[in-house]
Amino acid sequence: MSDLALLxxxxxxxxxxxxxARMVEFGxxxxxxxxxxxxxxxxxxxxxxxxxxxxxMGEVIVSGPGALxxxxxxxxxxxxxxxxxxxxxxxxxxxxxxxxxxxxxYRTGELSYFLVINGACRDLDLEWMHGHLPSxxxxxxxxxxxxxxxxxxQGPDAEKALRALYPACDIPKRNGIALLIPSLVASDGxxxxxxxxxxxxxxxxxxxxxxxAHGIALWESLLAAGVKPCGLGSRDTLxxxxxxxxxxxxLSRDRTPLEACLDRFVGLDDPEKGDxxxxxxxxxxxxxxxxxxxTPLKLSVQGPPLRSHYPVLADGVAVGETCxxxxxxxxxxxxxxxxxxxxxxxxxxxxxxxVRGRRYAASIATLPFYKKPSL
Amino acid sequence: MNVPADLRYAKTxxxxxxxxxxxxxxxxxxxxxxLTDIVYAEPPKVGAEVRAGATAAVVESxxxxxxxxxxxxxxxxxxxxxxxxxxxxxxxxxxxxxxIFKMKASNPTEIDALLAPEAxxxxxxx
Numbered sequence: 001m002s003d004l005a006l007l008x009x010x011x012x013x014x015x016x017x018x019x020x021a022r023m024v025e026f027g028x029x030x031x032x033x034x035x036x037x038x039x040x041x042x043x044x045x046x047x048x049x050x051x052x053x054x055x056x057m058g059e060v061i062v063s064g065p066g067a068l069x070x071x072x073x074x075x076x077x078x079x080x081x082x083x084x085x086x087x088x089x090x091x092x093x094x095x096x097x098x099x100x101x102x103x104x105x106y107r108t109g110e111l112s113y114f115l116v117i118n119g120a121c122r123d124l125d126l127e128w129m130h131g132h133l134p135s136x137x138x139x140x141x142x143x144x145x146x147x148x149x150x151x152x153x154q155g156p157d158a159e160k161a162l163r164a165l166y167p168a169c170d171i172p173k174r175n176g177i178a179l180l181i182p183s184l185v186a187s188d189g190x191x192x193x194x195x196x197x198x199x200x201x202x203x204x205x206x207x208x209x210x211x212x213a214h215g216i217a218l219w220e221s222l223l224a225a226g227v228k229p230c231g232l233g234s235r236d237t238l239x240x241x242x243x244x245x246x247x248x249x250x251l252s253r254d255r256t257p258l259e260a261c262l263d264r265f266v267g268l269d270d271p272e273k274g275d276x277x278x279x280x281x282x283x284x285x286x287x288x289x290x291x292x293x294x295t296p297l298k299l300s301v302q303g304p305p306l307r308s309h310y311p312v313l314a315d316g317v318a319v320g321e322t323c324x325x326x327x328x329x330x331x332x333x334x335x336x337x338x339x340x341x342x343x344x345x346x347x348x349x350x351x352x353x354x355v356r357g358r359r360y361a362a363s364i365a366t367l368p369f370y371k372k373p374s375l
Numbered sequence: 376m377n378v379p380a381d382l383r384y385a386k387t388x389x390x391x392x393x394x395x396x397x398x399x400x401x402x403x404x405x406x407x408x409x410l411t412d413i414v415y416a417e418p419p420k421v422g423a424e425v426r427a428g429a430t431a432a433v434v435e436s437x438x439x440x441x442x443x444x445x446x447x448x449x450x451x452x453x454x455x456x457x458x459x460x461x462x463x464x465x466x467x468x469x470x471x472x473x474x475i476f477k478m479k480a481s482n483p484t485e486i487d488a489l490l491a492p493e494a495x496x497x498x499x500x501x
Contacts, residue, residue: 022411038437039412233438304415305435327414327437356417356433 004030010055011149011215019229026232027120027248029056034231041234042329045201049155050230051222056119058145059209060126063112066138071113074132075105076257076266078273082107087175087196089265091257092125093278097285098253099260101125102245104198106177114177114194116150116207118247132277147191149215153227154205154238161225162195162206172197180208200235202242202368237326240335243296243367249308249324250294250337258285259339260294292320292339296365299334299353303360306336311354312362314344322353330370334360376499377404379470383486384495385446387428390470391489398447401474402434402465405499410436413465416458418476423451425478427485432475434465443475447485453477 007030021032071079076091087106172178180193191211199205267273306325325336352359382390388406392399415435425431431445464473
């Protein structure tokens with residue numbers, strides 16, 4: 001157990017305790033892993049609505065006349081195609097093409113952008129960004145990670161819950177961002193409340209960013225509206241059912257987005273996308289061939305829940321290990337992701353996942369693992 | 376938290392029930408509550424030799440896999456096959472239908488090292 005005093009604490013901690021949360025260490029943060037139970041929370045998000053504290057994530061504002069050109073050099077897909085109020089998933093790479101972080105960037109004004117980065121690598125991301133800022137002062141970088149409390153409201157009933165709380169709010173379309181109206185503005189006036197229609201669950205939903213002092217009030221009003229508190233446990237099963245990668249597990253400095261099968265978020269073939277950190281390494285890797293690819297796997301037999309770091313075998317030979325795994329609550333099956341060499345895709349190859357010395361037959365799945373039943 | 380008076384307990388949250396020379400082993404109510412939704416159980420094999428304090432079974436919640444230690448040394452004589460299809464019995468009835476295995480103890484004096492209900496209750500801070 002980590003020393004509590006060394007962990008970072010979210011502004012919503014007292015609300016979690018009041019909701020009966022089980023708290024754990026996650027990426028240096030003291031976070032709720034579950035309240036009523038992972039299965040129940042998972043089902044609430046798939047069938048109604050749930051909310052997650054995402055205050056550990058970092059908010060960074062990039063602005064100034066040089067902001068766009070600098071962001072194009074920093075991120076893998078074209079920032080210039082974003083209209084004001086629009087956002088996109090993107091990656092920040094090092095020169096060798098390794099993933100520093102995956103993040104969402106929203107364009108909030110003509111010359112300003114709002115970036116949401118992963119909680120576990122906030123310091124590293126900011127260090128990288130500061131280290132690569134142009135020296136002419138044309139770009140302003142503001143770390144607002146400690147100014148915001150953030151809540152992800154997710155599920156088919158999320159919009160209904162949001163409309164009930166904010167009837168006057170201009171609710172954004174998918175991947176869009178808007179001011180949360182009535183806007184709660186901190187006393188210093190620099191922390192506008194925002195609502196983005198994004199998430200990490202595969203369901204419709206929103207990510208709400210409000211000044212730290214208003215976090216608990218927002219949490220409690222969502223609770224009163226019947227939204228179920230959900231922890232990191234169900235956040236992980238929900239995202240894995242969709243095949244969304246988790247930085248630190250599925251993404252790392254040792255893997256490129258091409259290996260992670262995130263090509264569609266990399267602008268290599270976009271004629272208007274210029275140079276960016278990692279581009280040369282990606283082009284070289286593309287011409288030489290990928291050593292491995294992030295591959296979705298499913299157990300073909302009844303077996304234990306899958307987890308990270310389980311060996312994967314092809315025709316009895318170890319070829320890799322799982323980087324994420326779970327018992328999918330929606331499917332009742334073991335699902336996992338693993339970086340595997342091309343040979344594993346040859347039809348007829350017998351794949352197996354080894355759990356505590358026992359091998360279970362597995363097969364390559366297609367993403368998402370979980371497909372929403374059509375009405 | 377339920378701590379039945381007729382059982383003995385290991386510090387690692389397993390219980391035993393002694394009926395003649397048959398020892399039944401399971402996990403406590405406190406343990407199942409800490410583990411939460413149990414979705415998988417891997418009991419030992421009948422005939423397996425188990426040692427006191429060594430891993431004899433594994434139960435898994437959605438979040439984590441947990442080793443279950445045999446409170447006593449001996450030979451496994453029966454396992455609870457119902458857990459394969461319904462591992463949630465470990466949550467709903469940990470001292471009854473959620474038993475994990477039965478064994479014949481090779482060194483019954485090891486029982487003296489297990490906790491009485493009062494001592495176990497004190498350990499879990501009730």
